[in-house]
Amino acid sequence: MAIGIPKLTRLIPHGKILDTQKTDKKSYLSPIPFPVDRNPKYITFVTRKIIERKIMKKALVLLSGGLDSTTALYVAREQGFDELYAITFEYGQKHDKEIKAAKAVAKAAGVKEHKFVKIMLNQWDGCSLTDEKMDIHDGDINRTTIPDTYVPARNMVFLSVAASYADALDITDIFIGVSEVDYSGYVDCREEFIRSMEQTINLGTVLGAEKKQKITLHAPFMHMTKADEVRLGNRLGVDYSLTWTCYRGGKKPCGTCDSCLLRAKAFEEAGIKDPLSY
């Protein structure tokens, strides 16, 4: 009479119970117990994913579709951030030219994910960019007072939302195209504000306050003239024909608003022809 061999089961490290009579020693010791997982193609796929996860550097760019934010996107890429995210705000502008430009720019730059967030800052009055009762006046780049195109605390609102997105996706680097040089005097474009906001973001996100992964606000043009910015963007391959700068939403840029004047001055000083015709 044949002696029956007792059927044994053993718990292997990953928690699967296998019948030892049907499992050879090699497969028992293997951390991947199923034949399908030993498929060379599957292993190559997993290995590639692990490598990608290690080397892909993520950055989030506040992208308005204008000259500054578009150049900032390309600077991020130049600095080795190869997994780019963009966030664009619809805040009640009188036209959607910037939004369309942002879409085109993000597509051209190979952005992985582009979010559009509506925060209607036109619910309160006083800004000519959003208040239908107000006209957008011709610009004056020598003015020393803050113009009525200033959207109250816009960058503070935008950076707060961007920080939320970054916190959700574990992104530690946020780019914003603000500058203290050649700008319209907006208070939320100054370095003092950006540094303070960076500190606040690190205190108010899990990434910064709990995981201790410092979030950095990159403002690469803070102390750069717009002309130098255009030169840099040109070198990095920015297609400025895709961008929209004008405060007014005509078929062509008006050439006389503050934003158009600053742009024209930048291209002229840089010695580069603006691909947008006025």
Ligand SMILES: [Zn+2]
């Ligand atoms: Zn204009």
